[in-house]
Amino acid sequence: MTDATVAAPAPSKARGAFLVERVTWVQHWTDELFSFRTTRDPGLRFQSGQFVMVGLEVDGKPLVRAYSIASPAWHDELEFYSIKVQNGPLTSRLQNIKVGDEVLIGKKPTGTLVxxxxxxxxxxxxxxxxxxxxxxxxxxxxxxxxxxxxxxxxxxxxxxxxxxxxxxxxxxxxxxxxxxxxxxxxxxxxxxxxxxxxxxxxxxxxxxxxxxxxxxxxxxxxxxxxxxxxxxxxxxxxxxxxxxxxxxxxxxxxxxxxxxxxxxxxxxxxx
Structure with a gap:
């Protein structure tokens, strides 16, 4: 038996300034709070504590807001922790995501909490x-x-x-x-x-x-x-x-x- 070579994760699809990632996990904590994880493009680099723009494509355009990345820099997935604003343009939609859905992730993490x-x-x-x-x-x-x-x-x-x-x-x-x-x-x-x-x-x-x-x-x-x-x-x-x-x-x-x-x-x- 020979050692198998593990293939590197394939790059995520890109859409303009955003990567298209897939939801892998959703946790609804309360009527007002939820968390979710997505796949992570192997080329996306960030420092623990930074934030990135996250959102959905609505009517052919990105609808996004800043979210701190809740997963550490070494993790192979991206995790986010969100409120639910029932009439909010983004979170009223984002709170309904399910495993397998597509989410937009900005390509340029930034922030001061490093x-x-x-x-x-x-x-x-x-x-x-x-x-x-x-x-x-x-x-x-x-x-x-x-x-x-x-x-x-x-x-x-x-x-x-x-x-x-x-x-x-x-x-x-x-x-x-x-x-x-x-x-x-x-x-x-x-x-x-x-x-x-x-x-x-x-x-x-x-x-x-x-x-x-x-x-x-x-x-x-x-x-x-x-x-x-x-x-x-x-x-x-x-x-x-x-x-x-x-x-x-x-x-x-x-x-x-x-x-x-x-x-x-x-x-x-x-x-």
């Missing part, structure tokens, strides 16, 4: 609300994150307990993963919070930071720009509040051109 936008530090905090968890799903599964930081904290603030999607991934699957578990388990901390229902941790993440409750719960020192790096993703109002909080503590916003103490993503709108 490790290269941050100075070196001891601890990395990824603060997310709602579907702002998506880039953390990518970064928390990337070995580079754990090589750069001693402690990695993922926070996820939602309105209802049912919105804490991917909780099992952070609490159980990643620490016990056959390949990643050894590096993830000693370093990853998951901090879910709920604002409109009783839960073990209640309140807006801004309030939990201001009161010091988050740090007490985690057994970690308060934010210190000399040691702690922060990434932000979520709704515009909470981003503005978190940015103001951090800058009042002396944090400086970073970019790939000029790494700093924190980075945030401004690219997302609900459609």
């Amino acid at each position: 490790l290269d936008g941050l100075k070196p530090g001891k601890r990395l905090y990824m603060l997310g609300t709602g579907t702002g968890l998506a880039p953390w799903l990518s970064l928390a599964r990337d070995p580079d994150v754990y090589e750069r930081f001693e402690t990695v904290v993922v926070t996820h603030t939602v309105r209802q307990v049912a919105d804490l999607n991917y909780r099992e991934l952070f609490e159980t699957e990643l620490p016990n993963d056959e390949i990643l578990g050894e590096i993830v388990a000693p370093k990853l901390r998951y901090y879910p919070t709920v604002t409109r229902e009783p839960f073990k941790t209640q309140g807006r993440i801004t309030d939990l930071i201001a009161s010091g409750q988050m740090f007490r719960d985690l057994g970690l020192p308060p934010f210190n720009p000399a040691e702690d790096r922060v990434m932000l993703c979520g709704g515009p109002s909470v981003l503005a509040d978190l940015k103001a909080q951090l800058e009042a503590m002396g944090y400086v916003e970073g970019s790939i051109a000029q790494p700093g103490d924190y980075v945030l993503e401004r690219a997302f709108v609900e459609t």
